[in-house]
Amino acid sequence: MDRLVYTAMTGARHVMEQQATVSNNLANATTTGFRAQLDTFRAVPVVSEGLPTRAFVVDSTVGSDWRAGPIQTTGRSLDIAIRDQGWIAVQSADGSEAYTRNGSLKITENGILQTTSGQTVIGDGGPITVPPDTNVSIASDGTVSVIDNNFQPGPANTLGRIKLVNPDTKTLLRGDDGLFRIADGTVAQADANVRVVDGALEGSNVNPVDSMVNMISLARQFEMQMSLMKNAENNAAKATQILALS
Structure with missing residues (x-):
């Protein structure tokens, strides 16, 4: 019994x-x-x-x-969606590197490029700083460029490239903050094959x-x-x- x-x-x-x-x-x-x-x-x-x-x-x-979620066009210059496989590298609250598919970005009062959740986006040389009074554009390879509003039309200045990674999903572990990290604590290397779609966001799957x-x-x-x-x-x-x- x-x-x-x-x-x-x-x-x-x-x-x-x-x-x-x-x-x-x-x-x-x-x-x-x-x-x-x-x-x-x-x-x-x-x-x-x-x-x-x-x-x-x-x-x-x-x-x-x-599985990837549906890509929805927003037309906002700071919105990006990962095409197919890949992740955006961000700095979590404890300072460690984490990965997300949330490409809704913002610029803080200090000009730091962050996600709308408050994580700083990691670039090829550290955080990406955007100067004031500029228009931001993000290329398909994650390169962030700006054009000064006071000199239009003018040349585009490259600020850096968003770190895009594509680690093996078997090694990823979801944290309590919703971000993913590599289970053994290592950091994924940037993958040049990962591409983003500007002006769009990926929905939930x-x-x-x-x-x-x-x-x-x-x-x-x-x-x-x-x-x-x-x-x-x-x-x-x-x-x-x-x-x-x-």
Whole structure:
């Protein structure tokens, strides 16, 4: 009887964890460059001195859906979208290098090029500083150029090139801040083959319809696990009554 309770209990707990993951994905269905999180579970026998008569559920893998999201044209000069595979290198809050697909950029009061989330964009020579009163343009290879508004038409001045990388997705680990990093702490090298689309943003790759269907399926699975534990409780109560009569 306790085998049924153990399996149902661990199954229900991990269904709740998966429900939280699906809810987070659904909440980020409109987040720029978001990658859906994937959870996989498997049954593992409990190893002890006795026979392996019990099993519980554990997380098998926690990964991400690496499919690209839809590219939406915005016409804004500071919006860029990664074409196919690749990442934008940014400086996270702790100073380490991280990677994102969110190409919605801004210029701070000090002229530093950052993402709208506040991470500084890493260039080939460090942070990219944009002088005031200029028009910014970003080429397909990530080169940032400006034209002085006081001298139009005028020559374009190159400020630097955004660091674009393309590490193996198997080595990437999602952080609590939503940014990706290489699991062993190393830094990815710039990849000249990565290209960006200016004046566009990449949408989230989360399918809201699939997420809603998945949430309904998980709710039914949770109810099934609860029903199993209820049946185990009823069976235990009846067994106790029989033993009391004997």
